[in-house]
Amino acid sequence: QKEVEQDPGPLSVPEGAIVSLNCTYSNSAFQYFMWYRQYSRKGPELLMYTYSSGNKEDGRFTAQVDKSSKYISLFIRDSQPSDSATYLCAMSETGGGADGLTFGKGTHLIIQP
Amino acid sequence: GAVVSQHPSRVICKSGTSVKIECRSLDFQATTMFWYRQFPKQSLMLMATSNEGSKATYEQGVEKDKFLINHASLTLSTLTVTSAHPEDSSFYICSARIPGQGVIDTQYFGPGTRLTVL
Secondary structure (H helix, E strand, O other): OOOEEOOOOOEEEEOOOOEEEEEEEOOOOOOEEEEEEEOOOOOOEEEEEEEOOEEEEEOOEEEEEEOOOOEEEEEEOOOOHHHOEEEEEEEEOOOOOOOOOEEOOOEEEEEEO | OOOEEEEOOEEEEOOOOOEEEEEEEOOOOOOEEEEEEEOOOOOEEEEEEEEOOOOOEEOOOOOOOOEEEEEEEOOEEEEEEOOOOHHHOEEEEEEEEEOOOOOOOEEEEOOOEEEEEO
């Protein structure tokens, strides 16, 4: 069983729709959860991070973590064509950055104009 | 914001040659840098952790004699793929850690280097 599972998609939705992206994980020691956006042939760009369970909102983006279910989500409201990219979830046991990140495969998101 | 650069962005080489990839933090000092590898439609896989002034720590299954890492200064880490073979063709991405920013230490990623071994 892989440590982090993420549906690779592609996920195609019309402009303006609410997008829901999800990851599940098996390592209960993960405490820090991040979402990265990656455009084709580019490095990942940090979107949001959360610690432990709970919600965090930043503009059109909302991140949710449910540690009891080992399930994290990223919601994008009022989706735009410019949001089209691959979204990667990432996790770590320590927030100190001493260890590298464990990534999901990434979900390829397409926002149709 | 923090900027991490990589050079070269793309390299094509013959099988058996060695390739060096540089990772630089442009506007901050990074005591720790990470090297990842990403195959097409696959996740980023951590290869090694590079600490300035000490030996790199490699993940299980990554050959340290094949992937040489040197973290000579607080702004530069290099990855050398020695005796490259076609199966080493991949997208290599580095990240640099900024300590002490809020709850977590943020990792900023470089733009990646696409290696193609013929």
